[in-house]
Amino acid sequence: xxxxxxxxxxxxxxxxxxxxxxxxxxxxxxxxxxxxxxxxxxxxxxxxxxxxxxxxxxxxxxxxxxxxxxxxxxxxxxxxxxxxxxxxxxxxxxxxxxxxxxxxxxxxxxxxxxxxxxxxxxxxxxxxxxxxxxxxxxxxxxxxxxxxxxxxxxxxxxxxxxxxxxxxxxxxxxxxxxxxxxxxxxxxxxxxxxxxxxxxxxxxxxxxxxxxxxxxxxxxxxxxxxxxxxxxxxxxxxxxxxxxxxxxxxxxxxxxxxxxxxxxxxxxxxxxxxxxxxxxxxxxxxxxxxxxxxxxxxxxxxxxxxxxxxxxxxxxxxxxxxxxxxxxxxxxxxxxxxxxxxxxxxxxxxxxxxxxxxxxxx
Amino acid sequence: xxxxxxxxxxxxxxxxxxxxxxxxxxxxxxxxxxxxxxxxxxxxxxxxxxxxxxxxxxxxxxxxxxxxxxxxxxxxxxxxxxxxxxxxxxxxxxxxxxxxxxxxxxxxxxxxxxxxxxxxxxxxxxx
Numbered sequence: 156x157x158x159x160x161x162x163x164x165x166x167x168x169x170x171x172x173x174x175x176x177x178x179x180x181x182x183x184x185x186x187x188x189x190x191x192x193x194x195x196x197x198x199x200x201x202x203x204x205x206x207x208x209x210x211x212x213x214x215x216x217x218x219x220x221x222x223x224x225x226x227x228x229x230x231x232x233x234x235x236x237x238x239x240x241x242x243x244x245x246x247x248x249x250x251x252x253x254x255x256x257x258x259x260x261x262x263x264x265x266x267x268x269x270x271x272x273x274x275x276x277x278x279x280x281x282x283x284x285x286x287x288x289x290x291x292x293x294x295x296x297x298x299x300x301x302x303x304x305x306x307x308x309x310x311x312x313x314x315x316x317x318x319x320x321x322x323x324x325x326x327x328x329x330x331x332x333x334x335x336x337x338x339x340x341x342x343x344x345x346x347x348x349x350x351x352x353x354x355x356x357x358x359x360x361x362x363x364x365x366x367x368x369x370x371x372x373x374x375x376x377x378x379x380x381x382x383x384x385x386x387x388x389x390x391x392x393x394x395x396x397x398x399x400x401x402x403x404x405x406x407x408x409x410x411x412x413x414x415x416x417x418x419x420x421x422x423x424x425x426x427x428x429x430x431x432x433x434x435x436x437x438x439x440x441x442x443x444x445x446x447x448x449x450x451x452x453x454x455x456x457x458x459x460x461x462x463x464x465x466x467x468x469x470x471x472x473x474x475x476x477x478x479x480x481x482x483x484x485x486x487x488x489x490x491x492x493x494x495x496x497x498x499x500x501x502x503x504x505x506x507x508x509x510x511x512x513x514x515x516x517x
Numbered sequence: 518x519x520x521x522x523x524x525x526x527x528x529x530x531x532x533x534x535x536x537x538x539x540x541x542x543x544x545x546x547x548x549x550x551x552x553x554x555x556x557x558x559x560x561x562x563x564x565x566x567x568x569x570x571x572x573x574x575x576x577x578x579x580x581x582x583x584x585x586x587x588x589x590x591x592x593x594x595x596x597x598x599x600x601x602x603x604x605x606x607x608x609x610x611x612x613x614x615x616x617x618x619x620x621x622x623x624x625x626x627x628x629x630x631x632x633x634x635x636x637x638x639x640x641x642x643x644x
Contacts, residue, residue: 188580446578447578468578475557496576
């Protein structure tokens, strides 16, 4: 199993370690729910170094990404601007979801998921070769170039980061959402996966343990993948491999807003999406009965069947919530039935963003 | 590892306490609650239900996963712990105080088939 540079730190702090896409990662450090609340109410930090940072550089870098990604990389004109996108196969299925940062002219940073990284890199390299473009694709995983990533999230996240990295305060304080600033060999981005304010910090792997401990001293609570999952679920954010994969169109996974079908630009999967428009609505469910919604449970609605793609207990709402693929006619406010073991439980259809910046939205 | 010596255990991580009146109290072990993490929902068997040994009796759900709890012996359910309905975290706080349900075993001698603390300790250590 692969390990991040912070592996020993996690063990020292009592983490329960689990296999996540071939990486040994902390699930929690004692209580997943307390870690979740720390992010909603104060500040938590996550080791996300298992995710793979890839440098896409060269005179054709923009042309390459324009054709590779479903979202339009031409939205990235300012240095530091970030964009969420899917990368599709020819059939319009989602190979991965990712964030691309525009670091400088001809210089982009793409952050891809851990479990899909090897496949993504093969795909990207093969497309580059097929299209004959002048682009280098460099995963920052190994040796002296290796990077680590720490996400600090929560209403007090900025203060904790500035306390740990005072030299980054002025550059990061000015960041609008979904931007990044380079400070020395650190990249500070105002991105995240929790629905809270905060930063994602990318830095040389050799410096990660020091930053982690400084952030802990500043009061950022170490949080595991367990809390990361319930936080992103409350925020209505998709998880690759669960809410979408290569067999699912982004249009059926609530990601139409990230797919640019308006511009004349061609990209991999565009023809397939145009030929097969949206088949499902991707919405939230709030369980009205007692129990816990889980992935793969079947949903019965007045308009037909659907399926839960992610479900859990929401520590903020204190009841179970889920993301689900529902029939096109399903609407917010509908009551549906979910098959949980041998019974049907009632749930209400809601917009798929349950919590944002500490506030309950449903 | 917290494994009280006055209890009996199953391979599926239930603990069993024999009461003076010949009934048994059943819960999940400290090891089981630790594996599951924060519990958020518990479904308990209704009193009067007849269970076979190793039949699914209850469900404990953590944030992460759902796990079945099995009847350690054949018998009938006589009571369930209503306090857990609103506070499943009691199991995380003290797994041996937070019992799930009580049964009247069909045959008290069946208790001899369960594991003692030392045998359960070995199973946990080997896992």
